[in-house]
Amino acid sequence: MRVVIGEDSVLFREGLARLLADAGHEVVARAGDAPALEMAVAATGPDLAVIDIRMPPDLTDDGARAARRIRAAQPELGIVLLSQHIETRNAVELVSRGGFGYLLKDRVLDVDDFLEAIVRVAAGGSALDPYVVSRMISTHRDPLAKLSARELEVLAQVAEGHTNVGIARRLWLAERTVESHVASVMTKLDLTTSKEHNRRVLAVLAYLRARGRRRDDQVD
Secondary structure, X not given: OEEEEEOOOHHHHHHHHHHHHHOOOEEEEEEOOHHHHHHHXXXXXXXXXXXXXXXXXXXXXXXXXXXXXXXXXXXXXEEEEEEOOOEHHHHHHHHOOOOEEEEEHHHHHOHHHHHHHHHHHHOOOEEEOHXXXXXXXXXXXXXXXXXXXXXXXXXXXXXOOOOHHHHHHHHXXXXXXXXXXXXHHHHHOOOOOOOOOOHHHHHHHHHHHHHHOOOOOEOO
């Protein structure tokens, strides 16, 4: 897999590049600011871009805004945002097409999970940090009030991109029980599913996006 890294911290950028190379991936470009990142992606045509949300020149959400422009130019490119902070405003829009991940930087230290997540994103799936999912859910509590505690737990796993089998393994449930919970969540939230690969994640987050249009979800 060919990867571009957008990260202004030299130590973190080089450490991430070494991690990816050791896992057999090719780092085709590194960028320390948002404009350089966009040029690198356009020049190299990678399979995946791993991007820090806060990058120069403004050190606010430059990386996330660059990711949105990159996604507009290359809709099939996998994008993984990394951050030390939770900022869901851009994430909700980006995840609506799949091929997107949002992980807190600490998750990179869980090497196996991180490498699994980037491969899933490059293949068109999603990978959302549980804390990001929790933030999305906590800012939209009203529509989820009708869900049971177990259904909320299953919903968080769904939004992370896990299959029914993966959810069953993580929550120590039978696969049939997970299927029942997922069906109940979709029914209670009145969601229409898509035929796309990641239809459950898209349906859940499209609903959250619609509910979130009236508020600013940014948390610094």
